Amino acid sequence: MGYRDRLISTSILRAIFWTKPSQDDPEARPGILARILNFFSFFNLTLARYRAALFRKIRNETWGIEEEEYAESFRSPSKNKRTDLVAVGDLGYSGSTFFTTPNSKYLIKSLPRQFEQSFFRKRLLDPYVEHMELNQDSLLVRITDLLYCRTYTIGAITGAAPSHHMVMENILYGKSSCSKHHQQQWETYDLKPNDYFYPERDVAGGMLAPESVKERLIDEFNDKVRVTIDQKEELISQLSRDSKILQESNAVDYSLFLVRYPADLVSSDSDKIPTPPGRGSSWRNGVVSRDGRWVYRAIILDFFWAKDALQAQTLTGLVKLFNFVKWGKDHGPMSITTTSDEYRQRFLGMVENMVEVPDSAGRPSGEVRSPTPQRFGEV
CATH class of the missing domain: 3.30.800.10 (Phosphatidylinositol Phosphate Kinase II Beta)
Incomplete structure (x- = not known):
């Protein structure tokens, strides 16, 4: 230090x-x-x-x-x-x-x-x-x-x-109790709706920020959170209640902090990886994926940006001016300048699309049924 x-x-x-x-x-x-x-x-x-x-x-x-x-x-x-x-x-x-x-x-x-x-x-x-x-x-x-x-x-x-x-x-509590090799298997994602306009990321030529800053501006989770229907409903309903008070306070730009680590670390490092302090809840302590491969944790972070703050209003004007001068067309709002109700809808939509559950036939939601049965070994 x-x-x-x-x-x-x-x-x-x-x-x-x-x-x-x-x-x-x-x-x-x-x-x-x-x-x-x-x-x-x-x-x-x-x-x-x-x-x-x-x-x-x-x-x-x-x-x-x-x-x-x-x-x-x-x-x-x-x-x-x-x-x-x-x-x-x-x-x-x-x-x-x-x-x-x-x-x-x-x-x-x-x-x-x-x-x-x-x-x-x-x-x-x-x-x-x-x-x-x-x-x-x-x-x-x-x-x-x-x-x-x-x-x-x-x-x-x-x-x-x-x-x-x-x-x-610290939602990552328990990671330090693992061996150094197993600590490297913990993954973290700071997730926001990525369809907003981010000048630091979207302006060509790196005029507003170097690549090192762009890389940590917004994460992408190129996978699915595979859980049961009940677990998804619990997550979405709780996030809906939580984001409602943020919307009422006119807050935007908050993120879902998603953590996952291999489920087999529980038996390989200790009998039980400790959970964050205080009264527990399933998505805070860890939800095991349907296939038993991963353990997921999730919380909402960074809900301190008010849409009606002077900084947000100033940036809204700058983005509009930037769109007019640079391209002459609207590239959409930034996550920090959009309305709180629109941000909430996109935030919940992001989570809805990210979490995969089986349908009534037992297939992952969104999976298309094969029109003809495949023979063993057929590609």
């Missing part, structure tokens, strides 16, 4: 372990002297837990995460070893940086874009909590803490260090 990451890690851990109950008020501000001293912080920012009591309630009561177990996830398993988070690096197009807790149960994601964390705090948090309380099998990623810097700092202003961090479940 580099010097910058270590200081950011220290800031996060200090907020987790040292936040006082009096700091639970988001409107509270440190004294003048503290604000002056904090202003000159560059990497090691003074963070606090945003609405700590609320997040503790949904951790304990809604998701069944014990507080002592949660806190221990942030400590080193060895008493003789310095406690540090594990830096994962830059995993997203947004420029977010990631850490995991030492036991890999939780993922800490930075929120470098102010409009994203503002949207979550001011508009989505309360509907999110209410939805989670009423839908304990929700596949929206479980956000267990939100850390924020309560004062202006040079580090946050210059972008040297993030002022907000989100702690969430």
Whole structure:
């Protein structure tokens, strides 16, 4: 871990372990002297837990995460070893940086874009909590803490260090318990409807982004998720309920994070690969494919972009101008500039087409019956 990451890690851990109950008020501000001293912080920012009591309630009561177990996830398993988070690096197009807790149960994601964390705090948090309380099998990623810097700092202003961090479940929990060879067999897909216009991907000549950025802009799953009819109905109905509250909050550009690993890893590495923390659900813990080959996990990620945010409105205008000047025709909306109801329909349609179930005759849905029987060995 580099010097910058270590200081950011220290800031996060200090907020987790040292936040006082009096700091639970988001409107509270440190004294003048503290604000002056904090202003000159560059990497090691003074963070606090945003609405700590609320997040503790949904951790304990809604998701069944014990507080002592949660806190221990942030400590080193060895008493003789310095406690540090594990830096994962830059995993997203947004420029977010990631850490995991030492036991890999939780993922800490930075929120470098102010409009994203503002949207979550001011508009989505309360509907999110209410939805989670009423839908304990929700596949929206479980956000267990939100850390924020309560004062202006040079580090946050210059972008040297993030002022907000989100702690969430790690849907890949259990991967690290496998051997290194078997870890390489885990596959992850960050899936969005790919029929939208993506300037970074679709503009010829690489004018807007290099190939390294385009490669991680949007994933493609060139296979089918083969499960039973009941399992598909459970997935689609739950995603429909989850995406409904995102639509009502005018959120777009969220993605389905799909994980799969070979089912035989369960017997080859251990009796049971551990599941993500808290109260379980089938698609969160793992659904075995019909042929017994794969285990699938799925959640919804990155629901922090509001359609009516200034950034989305600005990009909508730029895309329209770009289409007019460059080609003189409409190349369609971007995923971040479309309407929330249209995005939801395309998102659910993507999942519907991706999941394959057998029809009443036992064939995979979409399979065409052969007009004449084939003899053994005939191609």
